[in-house]
Amino acid sequence: MSATATSNAARPLRLGVSSCLLGAAVRYDGGNKRDRFLSDVLAPYVEWVPVCPEVEAGMGVPREAVHLVGDPTAPRMIGTRTGRDHTVAMRRFAAARVRALAALDLCGYVFKKDSPSCGLERVRVYAASGTPPPSGASRRTRASQAGGAPTRxxxxxxxxxxxxxxxxxxxxxxxxxxxxxxxxxFIERIFCYRRLRSLLVRPTRGALVAFHTAHECLILAHSPRAYAALGRLVTARGGARPAAHARRYGDGLMAALAVPATVTKHVNVLQHIAGFCRAHLSSGERRELATVIDDYRRGIVPLVVPIRLVRHHVERHDVAYMKMQVYLNPHPKELMLRNHV
Ligand code: SF4
Structure with missing residues (x-):
């Protein structure tokens, strides 16, 4: 993790984004790929940093389409009509732009899929033949002239x-x-990354312990193994300085949260929280809570239903350790993300 965190917890949640996804007319054909969730639903909660690598690298609009050619681990960016090679210019631009983005403290990035500039994975890479396809050629012709069907x-x-x-x-x-x-x-991770960046401003051992304590249930919902490892890391008394220690923790945390949460892991966490509330509940309330958690396990209700109920008990009975758990409020409820999982 980079150590450039500089501001406080009220920092904007700044996300990089492929410009065309916000509706900018920057595609090779002058069009866009506006995404409603990003531009309408998520926009009030984030500050977008739009980047169109091809336009910013000087390729213009409209422009010749490009595709990737050659070794999938180090492909070249080639014009589909003229065979013009944009690789060096794009690599040079990308290195400089990526360096400049460090100053903006991004908490995440949304890329346009399938793009030879922006695609994160499974982008088509054509085998190299050295012969540019003719003007106006179909995708199939381009593929055959470029040396056969592309890999993904x-x-x-x-x-x-x-x-x-x-x-x-x-x-x-x-x-x-x-x-x-x-x-x-993804939304859970970007909010978590912002909190982490704030921690890294003054990463004392006490602050790290408090941060980890608040994130324990969240980590557990993703990776029980990482939960144990991060717990050991936080309490370890080693030679590492607090800043390096916290950065190592942050890298481990973000890797853990990238492991998908599952119904089974959520059920374990919910039962864990219910255990903390147990002493405060009547037998009827315990039965109701167990039923709601089981309804979630069986797919009858979404995650938001048991979360609401445990949160109600945690707040009503002032269960201190659980009240601080980010797991119960990981992102704005208005996004309604847990209504669909
Ligand atoms: S995918 Fe990337 S390079 Fe292509 S138009 Fe969108 S932002 Fe620009």
Whole structure:
């Protein structure tokens, strides 16, 4: 994790985004790929930092379409009509732009899927033949002239540069964000990353312990193994200085939260919280809570239902350890993300 955190907890939640996803007319054909969730639903909660690598690298609008060619681990960016090679210019641009983004303290990035610049995964990479396809050629013709059917193993050149520079920053593609589970996971991670950046401003041992304590249930819902490892890391008395220690913790935390939460893991956490409330509840309330958690396990109600009930008991009975758990309020309720998982 980069150590450039500089401001406090009220910092804006700033996200990088492929410009076309917010409706900017920057695509090769002058169009856009506006995504309603990003531009309408999420927008009030974040500050967008739009980037169009191809336009900012000087390729213009409209422009010749490009695709990736050659070795999927180090592909070249080639014009589909002229065969013009944009690789060096794009790599140079990407390195400089990615460096400049460090000053903006991004908490996440949403990339446009399938793009030879912005795609995060499964971007088409064509085998190299050295012969540019003719003007106006169909995709099939282009594929055959470029050396055959593409593999789906590429990553856009800008996305590759960004993820290599900032491996802990949460990233996603707009296509994957259509999936309610992946959407909830990504939003949870960007809010968590912002809290982490605030911690890193003054990462004392006491602050790290408090941070970890508040995130225990959240981590448990993703990875019980990471929960144990991070707990050991927090309490370890080693030679590492607090800042380095906290950065190591932050890297481990973000890796843990990238592991998908599952129904089974949520049920374990909910039962764990119910255990803390147990002494305060009547037998009828205990039965009701157990039934609601089981309804969630069986897929009859979404996660928001048992969460609401445990939160009600935690607040009503002032269960101190649980009241501080981020798990019960990981992102704005208005986004209604847990109504669909
Ligand atoms: S996918 Fe990336 S390069 Fe292509 S138009 Fe959108 S922002 Fe620009």
């Amino acid at each position: 193993r590429g990553r856009g050149l800008f996305a590759a540069a960004f993820t290599a520079a900032y491996p802990s920053i949460p990233v996603e593609e707009e296509g994957r964000l259509q999936d309610p589970l992946l959407r909830e996971n």
